[in-house]
Structures are given as structure tokens and as C-alpha cells.
Amino acid sequence: MNAPLNAAFNATARPPLLDVRGVHCVLGGQPILTDLNLQIKAGERVALIGPNGAGKSTLFQVISGLRPLRAGSVWLAGRRIDRLNPAQIARAGIGRSFQSPQVFSRLSVADNLRACLLAAQPARRWWLPYQRDAELRQQVAHWLQALQLRDCADMPAQNIDYARLRALELGLGLINRAPLLLLDEPTAGMNRAQAAHMLDLIEQLCGDRTLLLIEHDPDAVFRLATRVVVLHQGRVLADGAPEAIRHDAQVQAVYLGTAP
Numbered sequence: 001m002n003a004p005l006n007a008a009f010n011a012t013a014r015p016p017l018l019d020v021r022g023v024h025c026v027l028g029g030q031p032i033l034t035d036l037n038l039q040i041k042a043g044e045r046v047a048l049i050g051p052n053g054a055g056k057s058t059l060f061q062v063i064s065g066l067r068p069l070r071a072g073s074v075w076l077a078g079r080r081i082d083r084l085n086p087a088q089i090a091r092a093g094i095g096r097s098f099q100s101p102q103v104f105s106r107l108s109v110a111d112n113l114r115a116c117l118l119a120a121q122p123a124r125r126w127w128l129p130y131q132r133d134a135e136l137r138q139q140v141a142h143w144l145q146a147l148q149l150r151d152c153a154d155m156p157a158q159n160i161d162y163a164r165l166r167a168l169e170l171g172l173g174l175i176n177r178a179p180l181l182l183l184d185e186p187t188a189g190m191n192r193a194q195a196a197h198m199l200d201l202i203e204q205l206c207g208d209r210t211l212l213l214i215e216h217d218p219d220a221v222f223r224l225a226t227r228v229v230v231l232h233q234g235r236v237l238a239d240g241a242p243e244a245i246r247h248d249a250q251v252q253a254v255y256l257g258t259a260p
């Protein structure tokens, strides 16, 4: 096969990075996600939007193994992951942040980063943490600088302001260098300046990672996303380019509360 043909074959043969197939999720006896299908290719930046209660965070919980599926499956780069536990799923290649930030609240900012750096190392290196201390210190310093958290490095995470807390959580999601990053409302609760700073950090630090991002803020969606998926009552209502979704009558009806 010649080179261009070979490249084209590889591009079409490669499975999607994330493949959510026919997922049903029931919580408290209520169907929350119904026959949900979503495929994301490597390198895409997808915004997941939808009204409150649509099931966006539940989908993240399902993908990361924190909520059970009633039916369907979840695949990462061709590997089935919905039967793995959350730690195994993280190691398989998914980093994430939560709608309510999840960090080690009593540890300092630097120790949060240190703990995640240690956890992200291959298992054999757990035997050598002290011999690797200089390298580890360097990595912690790198992340403190990248996240612009140097001034609060020694403060307990529970004492830093909300915008910094979210920046720290972003860092914890990025540290294991997972190819897929799930961010649940990274700018929620922030003022304009804080939100703009968070979007800068995401753009600077995510590199070529594939991003699935839950957002209510249209500025964030239009700045970061190459594709928008709209969830409504646990189903995909629309999926397309940001501009097309902005003008979609069904999507507008859902947000205005006039959809059936």
C-alpha cells in the first residue's frame, strides 16, 4: 500500500477515542440516560451542554466508572472499560474534574500535586519515591508554575480561593497525561475574569488532548469547542458544529422550556 493510502486506511481503521454505545443508566428507579450513543475522535474538543438535570454529569460518572450502567458499553481507544473500576479507568487514559471540585482538602496545594504525580508513576517506581525526590520536586514546581499556583503552594487546599481550587483540580486531572480529559463545568461559579483565566489555563495546558467539557457558559463553549453535543432528558438531542447548534430550533426550544 502506498503512503497516502496507508495513512487514509489507518485514519479510518482507528477506533474512536471514546465510544459510548447504547448506554442506559437508572438512578433511584428513574431512567437518567436512555440509549445514549456518543463517539469522540482523538483530538476533538467537544462541549456537552443541556439544561439542568439533563444527565451530563451522570454521563461523566458512567464513563469514569462511578455509576453503574443498566445496559450498553463504554470503550476507550477500542478497549472496553465499563467493567473496570474508577482507578483502572483513570489509568486506562481518562483524566477528569468534578462539578464540585475534588481534591485532598487538608493537604497543601504542592502535596496534592505530589500525591497525584506519585500515583501516576508506573507501579515499580513506588519502591523508589525517596531516591526520586529531586525529580518529583522539580515536577511539582513545574505544575505549580504552569497552574499559576506558586503563591499558595504551602497552603492547605481547603484554604485557597475557589478559582485556585479549580485550577488545582484541573492540574490533578492533567497530571497522569491521559489522552482524554473530562471537565465538568470548569468555569461554574466564577466571575468573568476568573472564567477567562480558567479558559486560558485549559487552552495552554490541554495541548492536543481530547476534551469532553460540560459547560453552561456560551463564551467557554464557543471558545473551546470544535463540536457541541446537546443532551436533553438523558438522550442526545443534537450534535454538530457550534454555529449550527446555536441556530438549532430544537435546542433553542429546550433552553427556552418550550420543547415537548
Ligand SMILES: Nc1ncnc2c1ncn2[C@@H]1O[C@H](COP(=O)(O)OP(=O)(O)OP(=O)(O)O)[C@@H](O)[C@H]1O
Binding pocket: 027, 028, 030, 032, 050, 051, 052, 053, 054, 055, 056, 057, 058, 059, 099
Ligand atoms: N444518585 C442519584 N439518585 C437519583 N437521581 C439522581 C442521582 N444523581 C442524579 N440524579 C438525577 O439524575 C438527573 C440528571 O442529573 P445530572 O447531575 O446528571 O444532571 P446534569 O445534566 O449534570 O445537570 P446540571 O447542569 O444541573 O449539573 C437529575 O434529575 C438528578 O436529580
Ligand SMILES: [Mg+2]
Binding pocket: 056, 057, 058, 099
Ligand atoms: Mg451536572
